[in-house]
Amino acid sequence: MGFLANAPLISIAIALPIFGVILAALVPKGRVATLRWLAFGFSAASFIISLPLLASPDFAGFSHVEHYPWMPQLKAYYLVGVDGLSVWLVLLTGLLTPLAVLSSFSAIRNREKEYYILLLIMQSALVGTFCALDLVLFFLFWEMVLIPMYLLIGIWGSGRRVYAATKFVLYTVVGSFLMLLAIIGLYVYSGANGHPSFDFTYLRAHLLPPELQTWLFLAFALAFAIKMPLFPFHTWLADAHTEAPTAGSVLLAGLLLKMGGYGFLRFCLPIFPDASAAFAPLMMGLAVVSILYGALVCAAQSDIKRLIALSSVSHMGFVMLGLLSLDLIGIQGAIVQMVSHGIATGALFLLAGVIYERRHTRELAQFGGLAEAMPRYYNIFLITMFASIGLPALSGFVGEFLILLGAINADWMLAGLAALGIVLTAVYMLAMFRRVFHGDCALPENRALKDLSAREMACLIPLVVMMFAIGLFPKPYVDSIRPAAERAARTATRILQASDAARPAGAETVASAQEAKR
């Protein structure tokens, strides 16, 4: 396996889908099956090639780093690498994209060549986003994700697809634009100090004055908050998810939202530690509002995709809460939550896509009693729903538990409010589940519904396995995150000390009593 350690795995993982794009472009018209399997093959190959990334000996620093000159005049480099923060998101991209491709085989019937090409471009761009360590390169990949998604929604979407796609792009572009300004700001500032750089590792090591941090932090934070999305920047999400084709929703919820959380963790916390600490209470407050508000809004939805989409606001609120608790445990929890949300919500969108494909409606009122007709579907939906609700022993619980553990350390009131989210999640999820599956199967068209096909099972089983794997044995996975999380909270020592002081008063009493006893 020695050659793997030296192989440019990341670049291969980025390049493979692009290679697939080129081949797909050459597939003659009408050879749809070839096209589908070609897309699936290259997408899956990219996943397989990224698996050895996990074998990195040390996740504290970056491994598999590749550093080539790209635009030397601008000091922009092709600089990529992974650490414990990014490796799981790279793997999640690799896991979800082939499944999204696979799920599209029967759903997409027009302009298939363009469709699969866009999915592959998106995979490549996502891997790039999660691995780029040069800010210009990061920005390039970040924007490169946007365009395929815009087209996916706009062309293959349903209903108000053009409105949704435009809204999605405008929202994101506003954020990206400010982020670009901030990137230039960083470059100019480091230039003024004699070392102009877009290199993340350099910027992390050379702190900015607090005032400058504030402005640049805000610019970055807005871009990431929109992407996550954090209340009140979330209204693009419901429209985009609802109108997107199934695969689009899966990637959007599973991966694109993670770009926001990842950005916070990768760039905001290490480069702007003082500003992060200063804004942490505000951001945590917004996170808790997102958790509760998102859940309450979900309870009023009658469109199954819209409901699942808005549940992301609530779940990603937990991610933000964990990140901005600036607590090591909370940060680890946030990463776990990102991955488990990607898996569970990705699966929920796949599941919603299954009945949408059969019935061409997303209205909950159009369903009911499906448990009878589709038992396999029922069982997988049940497990996925409970993973999303955060039932212990399934993936959702681990993240929420760690996040709350971290957050209670930072602000016990907010943590307590956030914990209410676990009640509200159950309320809207179970209500939705009942309307789809329970009761009498009144509509004749529902009675004849076919259960999951082998291909659909193949899309869902890997995700279900992951839900159990993370939920039952989170240790190896959380362990691999820790060193990088420790580094990401660059101010960790300072901030963690501060939060130790803020421990509940009783802790000292107990501790001192123990001391006395000894």
Added chain:
Amino acid sequence: MLGHIYLAIIPPLAGTILLGFFGKMMPRKAAGILACGAILLSFAVALAAFIEYVRAGGVSPEPYGAHVGVLAPWLAIPGFELNLSFQADALSLLMALTVTFVSFLIFVYSSGYMAHDEGYPRYFAYLNLFVAMMLTLVLAGNLVVMFIGWEGVGLCSYLLIGFWYRKKAPPIAGIKAFIVNRIGDFGFLIGILILFWLLGSVDFTTMRMRLSMLEHGAPLILTMAGLFLFMGAMGKSAQFPLHVWLPDAMEGPTPVSALIHAATMVTAGVFLVARMGFLFSLSQPALLAIACIGAFTALFAASIAIVQYDIKRVLAYSTVSQLGLMFLAAGLGAYWIAVFHLFTHAFFKALLFLGSGSVIHAMGGEQDMRKMGGLAKRMPQTYWQFLIGAMAISGIPLLAGFYSKDEILFAAFSARNALFPQAGMALFVVGAFTALLTAFYMFRQVQLVFLTPARWDAAKVHPHEAPPSMAIPCWVLAAGSIFAGYIGLPAMFASLLHIPNALEPFLAPALPGGHSSVPHALHAASLASEAMVASLSALLALAGLGLAFYLYRARSGLTEKLRQSFAAPYRLLFNKYYIDELNNAAIVSPGKALCSRLSQSVDLGIIDGAVNFIALAIGALGYALRPLQTGFIRNYAWYFSVGAVLLIILLWLRAGG
């Protein structure tokens, strides 16, 4: 075996997986045997561990007589280690034995009861999962593993209440159960988090060791942690005001009501309080709160039970009431008595539910006691079983319930709470009155179902005795309802009958003593007061019995008159104090309104409206500026020169200034 007690969880878990994947392909008989066999195996493991434990005679590698086995590490964070650890000690072994034994009987009963249901394998898959989760709960070595089991049994409860999902009511009842439990679990989770921060561990033995170093009571934060944990117990054990889900849970199949919603799962809250007794005993306010909520719930639920007509609802409210009594005992610091009553209750309440299941089965699904009567002649076996159960729960002397209930009353009678010395007497009075009501509603039920003249249409209904698969488990439970009390006899009876109290010393290492005055008070108390409480408790049981006999047998017209003259209180009780209506009016409806308001007005209206407004405004600005783009060079040249002139003026001004 003791270090690997988690082995007991594996058979039912394997059973779930096998039944889940292959259940539909199996013949029914095979599915039933597989399910029952898995539980029997689990029972054997628990029994073997129990024997080993008793043989070891209290020698254990961990303090407090605990044997801890780690299955796998779950999380390791600097400062915290969290393992999938399982603990065998007196308390968990007793619980595991009770759970597997009662489960086995109810599984056998179910194989007859559910024989004609098309969801047979699904039913047993869920039921196996339930036992696996319940064992996880009781055998857990730390709070997080316990929480896994805790929410796991909640999941099974949800699935089994809504088992008949085609009907309208069961799925709704299932959701209600899960959500009310989740409200409790919210508290449980917060409690776990606080303890994590406070003690750096949630392993039971470690927490107990660290807390035992506290000398002067507990700081406020410990009381908070305890009360949050108790909130979880209130949800699971259906204590007021989180009791609302349990009566609705009767929508599930009756054996499920017997197993989950009477004998095992709902007692998990009591188990939690006993397990965490070392925490609660440090906080008098927390204990007092537990005792008061328990006592209130006991009386509250019993008063509802006396006027209900649904055969299962009476039993459901009775369960809520009995759980209240257990909390009353636990709140007095008499944890072993709470566990004792939990143990005896498991037998007679399971028996009563299974008996009611046989009746419902025989009556073709009828649950209204007004349409029953005279069944003693048609179903003599069931009648005798039900009667034994009713006598046991009512506290008729010599049966199991008498002893455990007597201990609770005596504990209350002799308790001296440090915060509020009169509390013990008040709790005693409430407990005694509850005992009276219990005997009344139970014998009212016996009268209405079995003894009063038949009120059913003989042409349509043909009541028949239950098949052996259903009758035999009931006889075993009936035997338990009689004899289970003899493992923990009160001091007076113990010396009278020469049967020592085996339970209290057995449980002693697992439960805290010393901090509460009660156990000592119990031993020091004079024989006279003990005899007095015992005879009072026997009298109350007989009074309840007599009253029921008088009202429903001797003077059968009297109930109607009473109902009319006390119309308002009757309506209040009949409608369960309107708690469901209150919840709907105060929480559910406003909640729904809030959600749709947020979704419509705030989300789509204000927030999205603002976004669209900005977009529109920018669009309009663009539209307004569009005429500037004429495409004529001369216009652009004109803009250009004006701009240049302005710029020069600007620069000149700045340079000048």
